Amino acid sequence: MxxxxxxxxxxYIAREILFxxxxxxxxxxxxxxxNQLLLMAGQILSKRVPxxxxxxxxxxxxxxxxxxASPFACLTGTLMTIGRFTSDNEILVFLSSGLSYRDIxxxxxVVGLLISLFSFFANDILLPAGTVQFSRLxxxxxxxxxxxxxxxxxxxxxxxxxxxxxxxxxxxxxxxxIMDRTDDGERRVIIxxxxxxxxxxxxxxxxxxxNAFIRSGKENLKKNYDYASAETLQYVVSQxxxxxxVYSVGPREMSSVDVKKEIKIKEEALGVKIxxxxxxxxxxxYELEDALRRGNLTRVETLAANVARSxxxxxxxxxxxxxxxxxxxxxxxxxxxxxxxxFILAAVAIGLMANKSGQTVGFIIGICMAALYWAFLLIGQxxxxxxxFSPFWSMWFPNVLAIVVGIVLTGIKVFSR
Numbered sequence: 001m002x003x004x005x006x007x008x009x010x011x012y013i014a015r016e017i018l019f020x021x022x023x024x025x026x027x028x029x030x031x032x033x034x035n036q037l038l039l040m041a042g043q044i045l046s047k048r049v050p051x052x053x054x055x056x057x058x059x060x061x062x063x064x065x066x067x068x069a070s071p072f073a074c075l076t077g078t079l080m081t082i083g084r085f086t087s088d089n090e091i092l093v094f095l096s097s098g099l100s101y102r103d104i105x106x107x108x109x110v111v112g113l114l115i116s117l118f119s120f121f122a123n124d125i126l127l128p129a130g131t132v133q134f135s136r137l138x139x140x141x142x143x144x145x146x147x148x149x150x151x152x153x154x155x156x157x158x159x160x161x162x163x164x165x166x167x168x169x170x171x172x173x174x175x176x177x178i179m180d181r182t183d184d185g186e187r188r189v190i191i192x193x194x195x196x197x198x199x200x201x202x203x204x205x206x207x208x209x210x211n212a213f214i215r216s217g218k219e220n221l222k223k224n225y226d227y228a229s230a231e232t233l234q235y236v237v238s239q240x241x242x243x244x245x246v247y248s249v250g251p252r253e254m255s256s257v258d259v260k261k262e263i264k265i266k267e268e269a270l271g272v273k274i275x276x277x278x279x280x281x282x283x284x285x286y287e288l289e290d291a292l293r294r295g296n297l298t299r300v301e302t303l304a305a306n307v308a309r310s311x312x313x314x315x316x317x318x319x320x321x322x323x324x325x326x327x328x329x330x331x332x333x334x335x336x337x338x339x340x341x342x343f344i345l346a347a348v349a350i351g352l353m354a355n356k357s358g359q360t361v362g363f364i365i366g367i368c369m370a371a372l373y374w375a376f377l378l379i380g381q382x383x384x385x386x387x388x389f390s391p392f393w394s395m396w397f398p399n400v401l402a403i404v405v406g407i408v409l410t411g412i413k414v415f416s417r
Contacts, residue, residue, distance in 0.1 A: 331396060
């Protein structure tokens, strides 16, 4: 009896949690979908891109939504389920039948583990694959519709070029400003009251300017500049540069294996730079010591200032923001999917304390905890990038906090019986 009885209860608890998870997953999925995908699709639809291509873009972007929605749905669904068990006195029946709190936690933790693995699979395998397909399709759309990225009253960055546009109607632009940098280091500013877009082939588009004014000059010689005006001017932009700028693959779109490889490459490159800077500091320090011995005070002041600048430069190199972002994203790829397990522990403990309206209260608490978890992640990301806080703790602190809360509340509940 002891062998068969818990199995039935385990299946019952797991089935109820999975059903609540599915309902909550649809809720969070819809929220993230509206917030991210519909905005993107609306911008593309406004350029008259075929509907089937928009649908494909949405499909390729779904893995990121699934990976984010799953842990939060697990949290809220478990809270609703355990809250209902408590308010309906089912927990009391379980305990009176000889079961323990361990028998309630076990099926919930198994469900949490399965959801975590599912979320990690979506984030680490489906997301990079979807990103590749998304990039290819977006490239085809952009090549077939060169006006796609030049919107009304917008600022667009294309490699070394910044384009500021006024009203855009079709392929006609009013009031356009172009700022760029040439291969020989000149800074240019081009202004025109009207412009038109044209696909000139070869992977390039032409911005045909009317009544244009051009100012150019060297960046280090700001008082020396040239200016000219033209009735018509053809400005050519590479569509390849537009695609790379508009949609570039970052650590979020990579798999954890690829992110780890990129981190290793960046660490090796940073190590070489720091070693070079330390050698420079050592040489300058030796020269400073020599100047002190010779009593050359003028040279001492100059060398001391150089050493101070080199030390500060080495510190800045050590605070590599790009490397910090990759490290944070690496730990984030594990902390969010496997946050479902820590959520389960906290959710069961909180759900056991529900009295009446367990499902409603569980849903509200779940939304609040999801918002709090997201806030902790954002704070951790800022601490990791700006203050060099530990990348691991920046991303895993919310999970550890949820585990601690779960253990403390469970202990209170057990010892209060």
